[in-house]
Amino acid sequence: MLYWYVRSVLTDHSKLKRSDFWHFLPMIIFFISAFPNTFVPWRDKVEAAMMAVENQEYLMVYKASLLNRIIPTVAIYLFRLVLVLGYTIGAGVLFIKYLKKKQSYAVFSKQHFMKKWLCCLLGFLFILAVSQVFMVIKSFEMHFSELFFTFNILRVISVAGLIGLLISPFFFPTILYGLPRMPETNEQENDDSQIKERKQRYNSFESDYLKSISQKTDSFMQEHQLYLEPDCNLAYFSKQINIPTHHLAYYFREVKKQHFNDFRNEWRINHAKALIKEGKANEITLEAIGSLSGFSSRNTFITDFKKLEGESPGTYAARFY
Template sequence: MLLFLSFLGIFLSLILLLFNARKYKSSLYLGLFFFLISLYGFYQYILLYSKSVTLISLFLFNLSVAGSPVYLIGPMLFWYTRSVLTDDAKLKRIDLWHFLPAIVFFVSALPNALVPWHEKVEVAKTVAQNQSFIMEYKATLLSEFLSSATIFLMRLILVLAYTIWSFGLFINYLVKKKISIVLSKQQFMKKWLCYLLGFMLILVISQLFMVFKSFEMHFSAIFFTFNFIRVISVVGLVGLLISPFFFPTILYGLPRMPEINEPENDDRQLNETKLLSNSFESDYLKSIGQKSDSFMEKGRLYLDPDCNLGFFAKQIDVPAHHLAYYFREIKKQRFNDFRNEWRINHAKALIQEGKANEVTLEAIGMQSGFSSRNAFISDFKKTEGVSPGAYAARYN
């Protein structure tokens, strides 16, 4: 069971990392979180259940590589929660301190990796036959100062502290109603964070009891065959791993619904926009499209030469990665092409009004938002199939 769940977690983490992490950093934290949880589960399976001398030799003596990432489970959970609540996935300089426990453990466990292979095999055979030997074996330099039980418990206590910290951050946003700004009209995001942090809390607390009881009972086989705490731990892990499949929208990295603020919008359009904001995903994305057209038409943002994706996102109060997702996945069009269509239509209107008889075509291009003559001619020809000069000739 533990082995299957570990592979399921690795599969889930690969989905997040391969398909979303490049576009949304919050998915990077979540993917690494699930990967490290799965790695920890796989590590437990090898030491306690596999009886494989080879695998135990590889993992037990390479703790610097296999064990130190476990200390990053908590930070990844915290960074993901913070990035979702604030819509800001950037790490700060102070966040470097979160890597300190992993670095300390890596350095302390590194000498153990240099032990000759035949010695590793002998120790692994002992562990495979009697798990209680883990209590006596000094796997890292920290074992000179701390007991094995303390080292095992320290990892879980650290994860528990980060889980409580993440819960506190979430509750703080709820109490102070900051959540209404960040996750407006998205009740499912609140539920998702509750499920994620709730199942994580169940898992880490049950794991703490399991590790404590394991050392107390000297890794008795009876304890591992059936135990109520173990069942709770499995429930926590299963709930944690399957919960993303009930909230697939989180994989899109769209954590917030900005407030609607369209210029000079009539009551009918405003009511339609409010109806659209009642749900997420398709309705929210549709509202982004309506908002984009409205601001282009009424605000004429395309006339600004600096009108790029970032500029436009700021003007219409929509996160840039939401806007990028809309144009890439829904509209199937580059933002620059969308903007240039408005610019070309504006230039065509000027030409049809006879402006080409009064000013140069280059001036018309500049008045339409293009930064250069070449860009105007190239984009005009791409959209209309003819050059601005040929188009203007029709109205001379």
């Protein structure tokens, strides 16, 4: 899965090929061999778990899958970890090779965080897999001695790798948004002029797409007045306008340089100003005008109005009394 994920990120191959079957074959074998254990009564599973807790050497004789009949227990415990480690190394090699190619800009153009993210992902996963392999080997060598399960360097390294995997999205939150993918390149073209021309075409493709988002967001707001809905947030707007949420998030963050809430509030404030100019402030309260403009509370209306106009709605309305 890891190898296929990295390959799909780098080459935009989102569909499985026939050759990918061999990547999943070991996992399929493990699944089939452990499937009969699914029908073992829950009481028996709890009993086996309690015996393993009381005496770790029980893992050497417990037959959890059909593979235990033909493969040594140590090999079964190691094989999955070695498989993960192998795919991690394979994904890393694929990543390094791709970085050396001139076509790498087709994926990493304007999304350089992908390089850092993949480096952290593969790095922490490599640390975790290697430490786990040595821990399993050492635990069998020491016959699950309690001494081994005390504080030691292997456990520290393993925990560091796991924590790194868990907290890395906080350092690269952009990875959660994703980006519009660009057309696949022809790897046989190596001429610098062709590469430069292709790069300009890709940038044009992305610019055209982002320009279409800009036009659609403004026209949709003006025509359907979605800003009047109290629950108009990015997810709601994305659903109404039929543009993926992460594409909109990227557009507002990187192109418009504005939070969606500020974009929406501009429309609300302009709507409120139009109502005030029409003389509505003489007929209803400013709080009612804010409510008619989509604001959920009086304080929010006043705060956002001051932020955009530099004055309170009351001061603004005084001009039209």
